[in-house]
Amino acid sequence: MAEKKKSIWKFGTREVVFAAIGAALYAVLAYATNMLQLPGAGNVAIRPAVVIPMFFGIAFGPIVGLITGLVGNVLSDLLSGWGFWFWWSLGNGLMGLIPGLISASIVDYGEMKSILMGELFVILGVIGGMGIASLSEMWVSGADMNTVLFANFIPASVSNIINGLILLPILMVAYAAITKRSGR
Amino acid sequence: MLISWRYKHRNSIMDRIDPRSRWIFSFAFLLSATMVWSANFLFPFFLIAVVWYAFGKTRWKETRRGWMLVGFMLFSMIVLNTIITGGGAGGVVPPGGYVLWPDGFVIPIINWHIYFGLTVERIWFALCQLMRLGGVSLIFVLIPYTMDPRAYGATFRGLGLPDKIAYTMELAFRFIPTLARDLSVTLDAQKARGYELEKVKGGLFKKIARIAPLLVPVTMNAIIASEDVANAMDLRCFGQAKRTWIFELNYQPWDYALNAFSALMMIGTLVAVYGFNVGGFWVPDWFMQLFL
Numbered sequence: 001m002a003e004k005k006k007s008i009w010k011f012g013t014r015e016v017v018f019a020a021i022g023a024a025l026y027a028v029l030a031y032a033t034n035m036l037q038l039p040g041a042g043n044v045a046i047r048p049a050v051v052i053p054m055f056f057g058i059a060f061g062p063i064v065g066l067i068t069g070l071v072g073n074v075l076s077d078l079l080s081g082w083g084f085w086f087w088w089s090l091g092n093g094l095m096g097l098i099p100g101l102i103s104a105s106i107v108d109y110g111e112m113k114s115i116l117m118g119e120l121f122v123i124l125g126v127i128g129g130m131g132i133a134s135l136s137e138m139w140v141s142g143a144d145m146n147t148v149l150f151a152n153f154i155p156a157s158v159s160n161i162i163n164g165l166i167l168l169p170i171l172m173v174a175y176a177a178i179t180k181r182s183g184r
Numbered sequence: 185m186l187i188s189w190r191y192k193h194r195n196s197i198m199d200r201i202d203p204r205s206r207w208i209f210s211f212a213f214l215l216s217a218t219m220v221w222s223a224n225f226l227f228p229f230f231l232i233a234v235v236w237y238a239f240g241k242t243r244w245k246e247t248r249r250g251w252m253l254v255g256f257m258l259f260s261m262i263v264l265n266t267i268i269t270g271g272g273a274g275g276v277v278p279p280g281g282y283v284l285w286p287d288g289f290v291i292p293i294i295n296w297h298i299y300f301g302l303t304v305e306r307i308w309f310a311l312c313q314l315m316r317l318g319g320v321s322l323i324f325v326l327i328p329y330t331m332d333p334r335a336y337g338a339t340f341r342g343l344g345l346p347d348k349i350a351y352t353m354e355l356a357f358r359f360i361p362t363l364a365r366d367l368s369v370t371l372d373a374q375k376a377r378g379y380e381l382e383k384v385k386g387g388l389f390k391k392i393a394r395i396a397p398l399l400v401p402v403t404m405n406a407i408i409a410s411e412d413v414a415n416a417m418d419l420r421c422f423g424q425a426k427r428t429w430i431f432e433l434n435y436q437p438w439d440y441a442l443n444a445f446s447a448l449m450m451i452g453t454l455v456a457v458y459g460f461n462v463g464g465f466w467v468p469d470w471f472m473q474l475f476l
Contacts, residue, residue, distance in 0.1 A: 011348060012423070013414050013417050013418050013422050013423060014410075014411075014414045016348050016351060016352050016355070016414075016417075016422070016423075017355065017410045017413045017414040017417065018407070018410050018414075019352045019356075020351075020352045020353075020354075020355035020356040020359055021355075021356075021359055021363075021406050021407070021409070021410045021413075023352070023353075023356035024355075024356045024357075024359035024360045024362075024363050025359075025363055025402070025403060025406050027356070027360060028360060028363045028364050028367055029367070029399065029402070032367060033395065048392055048395040048399065049399075051399070052403070055403070059407075067349070067352055071352065071353055071356050072356070075356060075357070075360065077328070078189070078190065078327070078328040078333070079189070079190070079328075079360075080249065084210075084324045084327045084328070085324065086214075137261075139218055140214075140218055140316075140317070140320065141257075141261045141313065141316075141317055142221065142276050142309075142313055142316070143261055143265060144265075147261070147265045147269075151260050151261075151264075151265070162388065162389070162392065163392055166389060166392045166393055167392065167393075167395065167396065167399060170393075170396045170399075170400060171399070171400065171403060174400045174403075174404055175404065175407070178404055178407070178408070182408075
């Protein structure tokens with residue numbers, strides 16, 4: 001019997017739960033690690049938790065990644081009392097959605113090829129997500145391209161890419177061990 | 185680690201407004217305010233936002249954290265970019281304008297001659313930015329403090345989001361205390377083994393990698409637990425029929441009035457901007473006269 005092709009856009013019960021857990025996890029971890037500041041970059045916090053939407057996207061698909069990032073950022077802002085900034089939450093969602101596009105092509109999460117592909121899509125995801133969020137400041141604040149680039153896009157992107165590149169392989173290898181052990 | 189929501193029932197006017205109407209108003213305000221740069225529009229919008237904020241009956245002590253973030257954003261967007269570098273005014277303020285100090289000025293004592301091309305138009309634009317960003321911030325900073333987290337799922341379902349998405353939000357809210365407890369237990373267990381999250385030694389990369397002993401067990405445990413939750417939901421036929429919500433929402437007459445006001449504000453601004461071509465940036469004469 002031919003194997004049924006894995007659809008990356010499926011959103012069934014498992015995806016609902018993974019997206020909810022991912023969002024809650026992202027919010028809690030972002031809240032818990034808010035105290036780590038990026039040296040010499042104003043008020044930009046090192047947010048290691050950004051790896052959660054990226055990893056959930058890769059492991060469970062782009063919709064799970066999108067909701068994990070979007071809802072997780074909304075929840076984290078609500079917990080911290082920072083208000084509701086939809087365009088930055090959408091940017092966080094895209095950081096989960098774009099890496100999620102390769103979810104169907106990954107068979108072994110511990111394989112070097114899968115990890116490298118994940119890392120590449122993390123970079124693309126951050127550029128896409130933070131790009132949209134930063135550009136939206138032109139619309140909301142009336143800032144010009146230079147401002148958006150140097151005050152928003154570069155500090156946020158560099159910090160998120162570094163976090164993603166360091167922590168994603170660790171989570172992928174750990175998840176590979178779990179899937180092998182539990183036969184999932 | 186103690187994680188708690190910022191929401192508190194304050195018996196305020198805001199507590200009596202349906203959360204759906206509040207979201208409709210908030211997004212209508214955002215879209216209306218971001219369509220214009222004219223102070224004729226931005227000033228009334230700012231006043232509406234101040235009144236809206238007052239409805240929440242929040243105290244400075246509670247909202248200070250949110251305002252610190254907004255303050256940083258306003259400082260970088262208005263003071264640094266519009267006033268000092270002129271970057272924030274790009275694309276909206278026409279080039280040229282009335283320069284305040286055409287020959288520059290000298291800083292006393294140190295005798296430094298500084299050429300600073302600040303124009304009256306840029307100062308007015310900074311005020312417009314303050315009204316626009318300040319108004320949007322007043323509306324959105326209020327949300328965590330005045331909106332009941334239990335209402336989010338039912339609210340977004342009521343606003344037309346699919347059941348599954350609304351349910352995901354509801355579930356995420358409910359998982360937060362459990363995951364916060366798991367994180368706290370894991371942190372204590374790792375600390376007992378000599379783990380130091382707050383250790384200041386080491387560069388940026390070491391700092392990030394130091395998160396792994398905390399991140400990996402919490403994430404993997406959450407994923408394993410998710411499988412059990414998904415199985416339980418499948419056994420109860422999740423997603424087979426339309427959902428009902430414990431938190432019931434009912435529109436009151438004032439909610440309909442607020443919805444009508446939101447629609448009027450947005451449609452009025454749209455017509456003014458695209459139909460009558462008003463709402464663009466301009467400097468009033470009385471403001472120019474102050475500097476001439």
